[in-house]
Amino acid sequence: MRRFEKCTTATETTRLPQRSTEQAAGYDFYSPVSITIGPKQWGMVRTHIKAKMAADDVLMIFPRSSMGCKKHLMLSNTVGIIDSDYYNNQDNEGNIIIAIYNYGDRAQHIDVGDKVAQGIFLKFGITADDATAAKEERRGGIGSTGE
Numbered sequence: 001m002r003r004f005e006k007c008t009t010a011t012e013t014t015r016l017p018q019r020s021t022e023q024a025a026g027y028d029f030y031s032p033v034s035i036t037i038g039p040k041q042w043g044m045v046r047t048h049i050k051a052k053m054a055a056d057d058v059l060m061i062f063p064r065s066s067m068g069c070k071k072h073l074m075l076s077n078t079v080g081i082i083d084s085d086y087y088n089n090q091d092n093e094g095n096i097i098i099a100i101y102n103y104g105d106r107a108q109h110i111d112v113g114d115k116v117a118q119g120i121f122l123k124f125g126i127t128a129d130d131a132t133a134a135k136e137e138r139r140g141g142i143g144s145t146g147e
Contacts, residue, residue: 001052001053001054002051002052002053002054002057002121003051003052004016004017004027004049004050004051004052005049005050005051005052006048006049006050007048007049007050007093007094007095008093009046009048009093009095010032010048010049011032011048013032013033013112013113014032014047014048014049015030015032015113016049017029017030017049017119025120026062026118026119026120027118027119027120028064028115028117028118029047029049029061029096029098029115029116029117029118029119030047030113030114030115030116031045031047031098031110031111031112031113031114031115031116032045032046032047032048032112033045033046033112034109034110034111034112035109035110036107036108036109036110037073037100037101037102037107037108037109037110038102038107039102039104039105039106039107040102040103041101041102042076042099042100042101042102043099043100043102044097044098044099044100045097045098045100045110045116046095046097047095047096047097047098048095049095049096050086050087050088050093050094050095050096051082051086051087051094051096051119051121052087053084053087053121054084055084055085056084056123056124056125057084057121057122057123057124058081058082058083058084058121058122058123058124059081059082059096059119059120059121060079060080060081060082060119060120060121060122061075061079061080061081061082061096061098061117061118061119062075062079062080062117062118062119062120063075063117063118064115064116064117064118066115067100067116067117071102071104071108072102072103072104072105072106072108073100073101073102073103073104073108074100074101074103075098075099075100075101075117076099076100076101077099080096080098080099080117082096082119096119098116098117100116
């Protein structure tokens, strides 16, 4: 049931995430755009990718180790959480956005096709007493719940 799809906003440079090796846990996300991020600044990469998954799945987005070690870049939110109801949401179709912070002293450039993050699917559980869970429909992306 898990799968990646291109959003309707995808361009010819949009690539579906892939595992680099047979034993890799993470799916590499590729930048469909070129972006330069100045020192102590952040930028956003709209991947034009959405993830379909079961209701008890989550896609966790992590930095690639080479981004921090080689370029002094990290995810602005440290770990991204993509819930199953983010898929095809009304406001942005479930477009996965990678927010990147440059903690270094030099501007860093990301080219089209560069790997910018990795995503890992996981199952999750809920408590038996989950009666307080919100019942509203998801809308939007980063920071869209609890506003």
